[in-house]
Every structure is written in structure tokens, then in C-alpha cells.
Amino acid sequence: MNVAVVLLTAALVFVVALLAAFGAGKLALMDGATYPAALTRAAVTFAAVITLATTVASTFAALLT
Structure with a gap:
């Protein structure tokens, strides 16, 4: 389930970019x-x-761990 969420999020970021x-x-x-x-x-x-997007993701990852 987590892999699917990560892939869908990456695809969404790519489309927005x-x-x-x-x-x-x-x-x-x-x-x-x-x-x-x-x-x-x-x-x-x-x-x-x-x-x-990478900066925001890394900031969230640092805050959630």
C-alpha cells in the first residue's frame, strides 16, 4: 500500500511540474x-x-521520523 501511495504521489508531482x-x-x-x-x-x-517537491518531502520525512 505504501509503495502505491509513493508512486501515485510521484506521478502527480511529475504531472504538475x-x-x-x-x-x-x-x-x-x-x-x-x-x-x-x-x-x-x-x-x-x-x-x-x-x-x-523534493524539499517539502524531505522536510515532512524529517518531521515524521
Whole structure:
């Protein structure tokens, strides 16, 4: 049961990160950025969401143990 919860949570975080990256890239293109610049902004946003999720998870793990 715990493995399923961890996998579902990881999948949810991955989907949210992809949606945030897509939104950042789309907004960058609407702002007039070039495709490489929009892709860079999307990649930075994706990495930031994954990093934030990892930080929150490690903080919760430290508090619950």
C-alpha cells in the first residue's frame, strides 16, 4: 500500500511540474520570447517544481521520523 501511495504521489508531482513548465513556456512565447528562450524558461520551471517537491518531502520525512 505504501509503495502505491509513493508512486501515485510521484506521478502527480511529475504531472504538475509538466503543466507548470508548459504554462511557463507558453507565457514566454506569448511575451515574445524565442523558442530556445521559452524552452529554457520551461525547463527552469520544471526543475524548480521538482526541487520544491523534493524539499517539502524531505522536510515532512524529517518531521515524521
